Amino acid sequence: MQIAIISGKGGTGKTTVALSISELIKNCVRVDCDVDAANLNLFFKGKIIEKEKFYSGKTAIINKNKCIECGKCIKYCKFGAIKNYEIDNIKCEGCGVCNLVCPVGAIELKENYIADIVVEKLTNGTLIKANMKIGADGSGKLITALRNKIKSNSITIIDSSPGIGCPVVASIVNTDLCLIVVEPTLSSLADLKRILLLTKKLNLRSVVCINKYDLNEKITKEIKNICFLEKIKIIGLIPYDDLVLKSISELKPIVLYENSIAGKAIIKITNNLLKEIKHENCTRT
Amino acid sequence: MHLFNFNYIDADVEEPNGFIFLKPTIKKKIKVKVDVPVIEQKKCQLCFKCVDFCEFNVFAKTKNKVLIFEKLCHSCGGCKMVCPYGAIKYKKKEIGVIETGFYNNLICKQGILNIGEIIAIPIIKKLLNNLNDKINIIDSSPGTSCNAISTLSFADYVVLVAEPTKFGLHDLKRIVGVVKEMEKPFGVIINKDINEDIIEKYCYKNKIELLGKIKYDKKIAKLYSEGKLLGKDYQKIFKKIGNNIKEKLCK
Numbered sequence: 001m002q003i004a005i006i007s008g009k010g011g012t013g014k015t016t017v018a019l020s021i022s023e024l025i026k027n028c029v030r031v032d033c034d035v036d037a038a039n040l041n042l043f044f045k046g047k048i049i050e051k052e053k054f055y056s057g058k059t060a061i062i063n064k065n066k067c068i069e070c071g072k073c074i075k076y077c078k079f080g081a082i083k084n085y086e087i088d089n090i091k092c093e094g095c096g097v098c099n100l101v102c103p104v105g106a107i108e109l110k111e112n113y114i115a116d117i118v119v120e121k122l123t124n125g126t127l128i129k130a131n132m133k134i135g136a137d138g139s140g141k142l143i144t145a146l147r148n149k150i151k152s153n154s155i156t157i158i159d160s161s162p163g164i165g166c167p168v169v170a171s172i173v174n175t176d177l178c179l180i181v182v183e184p185t186l187s188s189l190a191d192l193k194r195i196l197l198l199t200k201k202l203n204l205r206s207v208v209c210i211n212k213y214d215l216n217e218k219i220t221k222e223i224k225n226i227c228f229l230e231k232i233k234i235i236g237l238i239p240y241d242d243l244v245l246k247s248i249s250e251l252k253p254i255v256l257y258e259n260s261i262a263g264k265a266i267i268k269i270t271n272n273l274l275k276e277i278k279h280e281n282c283t284r285t
Numbered sequence: 286m287h288l289f290n291f292n293y294i295d296a297d298v299e300e301p302n303g304f305i306f307l308k309p310t311i312k313k314k315i316k317v318k319v320d321v322p323v324i325e326q327k328k329c330q331l332c333f334k335c336v337d338f339c340e341f342n343v344f345a346k347t348k349n350k351v352l353i354f355e356k357l358c359h360s361c362g363g364c365k366m367v368c369p370y371g372a373i374k375y376k377k378k379e380i381g382v383i384e385t386g387f388y389n390n391l392i393c394k395q396g397i398l399n400i401g402e403i404i405a406i407p408i409i410k411k412l413l414n415n416l417n418d419k420i421n422i423i424d425s426s427p428g429t430s431c432n433a434i435s436t437l438s439f440a441d442y443v444v445l446v447a448e449p450t451k452f453g454l455h456d457l458k459r460i461v462g463v464v465k466e467m468e469k470p471f472g473v474i475i476n477k478d479i480n481e482d483i484i485e486k487y488c489y490k491n492k493i494e495l496l497g498k499i500k501y502d503k504k505i506a507k508l509y510s511e512g513k514l515l516g517k518d519y520q521k522i523f524k525k526i527g528n529n530i531k532e533k534l535c536k
Contacts, residue, residue: 008300010427015452036428037456058340078361090438090467095361096340109340134462137431140403162427163299166403186512187302194300197400215503216510240503248450249481 001277002147002156002175004033008191010162012183013211015039016244018159020255020266021179021273028125029156033143033171035115035130040159043251046120046127050149054117054130056141058094058109060087066106073098073107115142119149126152140170147171155277164198172199177277178206179235179269184219192223196230206232207276209269213237235276236269238262288520289527292419293388295395296412296436297426298381298405305512309386309393316382317396317408320375321355322364328372335364335373356403381408392417406435413439420534428456429463437464442533443471444496449481457484461493470533472496474526494533497526 005018019040022028032040062073062085074082077098081091099107114136120127128149130142143161147170150156160171172178178199182192192208199206208227213220220237227234241262247254255263295303322335322343329351336344336351341359345352355378365373381398394416396408409432413423416439425436437443443464447457457473464471472494475484479501488495499505499522508515515523 009302034428036430036433036459037452039452039455042451042455076362076366078359090434093359093361094340095359095363096338097361097363097366100338100363100366132429132459134459134466137429137434139431161430164400165299165398165405165430165432167430168299169403183510185510186305187300187509190302190305191300194400201401212506215506219510245450245479245501248452251451 001153002150002158002177003273003277004158004160004172004175004178005181006160006168006172006178006195007162007181007188008164008195009183009188010037012181012188013238013244014162014181015159016248016254017179017181017209017211017238017266017269018157019043020253020263021270022125022157023253023255024267024270025155025157025274026124027152027154029150029152029154030122030125030127031146031150031156031158032127032129033146033167034159034161035132035142035146035167036137036161038129038132040127041120041129043253044120044122044127046122048118049121050117050119052117053113054115054142054145055111056114056139057112058096059089059092059112060094060096060098061108061110062087062098063106063108066104068104068106070103072101072103076101112136114139117142117145117149125154140166143167143170155274164194168195168198169202172204173202175204177273178204179273180206180208180232182208182210182223183212184210184216184223186219189219189223189226192226196226196232207235207273208232209236209238210234211238212240214239233276235272236265238265238269288524289420289531290391291527292392292417292421293394294412294416294421294423295393296409296423296432298396298398298408298412298432299426301395301397301424303424304384304386304393304395306514307388307393309388309391311384311386313385314382315385315411316379317411318377318379319358319404319407320360320362321358321378322353322373323376324351324353325372325374326350328370330370330372332369334367334369338363338367356401359404360407380404383408383412392419405432409435420531429459433460434463434467437467437469440469442530443469444530445471445473446476447473447484448477449475449479449484451483454483454487457487461491472529472533474499477501496529497522 115130161167295301396412478498
């Protein structure tokens, strides 16, 4: 059973919500698919049970000894990645056209080592994450590889990356349910509309929760209207709570603060979420 | 940016939001199209050279046909070159639009990725090529994904915005790694400053320029939620930051 936590926009509280929900579910598998800004691991000190290198995409290399500077590679590269017979690693997309047109076989493609995929055993469940190499960019392929590490049938919480592009599609495709975390801001509202079109296109079931709903009740109402028209259930409203910032600086999930009103709302959301997937596995109510 | 007459370019094409605040009058919309392959079935001899060549898995073998997944295509042109039977042609496919408008007399541009498309780089490149010589403030997508890196490659100076939390520091370190590798000059702004010196300490230790701090303020959150620009109360801090950046660019 896989549940993806998504938000079009970054910074709506996706990780806070994902983290707390996973804390409340017994033996939860957490997958940090927000590989560019993976924050879940900051909260856990687990025991590494699996680690492997992950290669994705290729980059061309020109062998200067063989190169006769005929100019063909420069002419055919669609990405402007070759200048003075040097490859610009950032512009090169690894398509292999330069290798194809080189008459003397001076160009090779080398696989990029972009991350280590790590599986950690936690006291309460499992964490699957990617330790990215500095400067490497995460791709849909890496996210798919992370999700392929999900082996158990326990409830799995996927912390997706923001946006609607390749990493997001890879994070949410074939999940059982998407929880969209929205804020009552005009930006978040605009992004909600876009992400709903995407989940519809991918045939995914989604529900919404509104974070900091009391920040702007007018826009909260507008979000409710959109969800009503789109027949999307709203499974909870999280009030603005100063304790959330504290919980992030103390690296402790907000649901563990007894006085937190946001924490209480997330407990409710978790129960509603489990009802949505017809599962009675909540440890704390 | 409007304090300084800089242009505004929203390159966060997956979720462009800047126009919500600036509400420019849109004068021009251009579709962004890319080349994607089409196979002329009559000519195709099922040699599968295209399948073997393509690094992006656009082609898939089946018994009596090669299937094409257009969305994965990077438009490199290689499949046409490897096809011995001249069975591959390209057609144009729309993946998004670029809108240009004006806010007072500032140029505002944004790229928008069509929903369901996964490759956004061609939109970013088209958006950021041929900007005018004035100072252009480019709003990048978050993280260190290929979209952000492509955007950065166009920049003369990079402003990194970080929150003073452990999340913020962790993400900042990653992007600093990227801009250093790209050899771009850069500085940091602390947003939602709550008297927590985690980012400042890091910047000091690593000799990274701090351009300014924006106080944590619920009023800002409220204005932001309504799609309003921050008013006069906040001009001072942004003027300071803007001047700092200008200084860096003149160096």
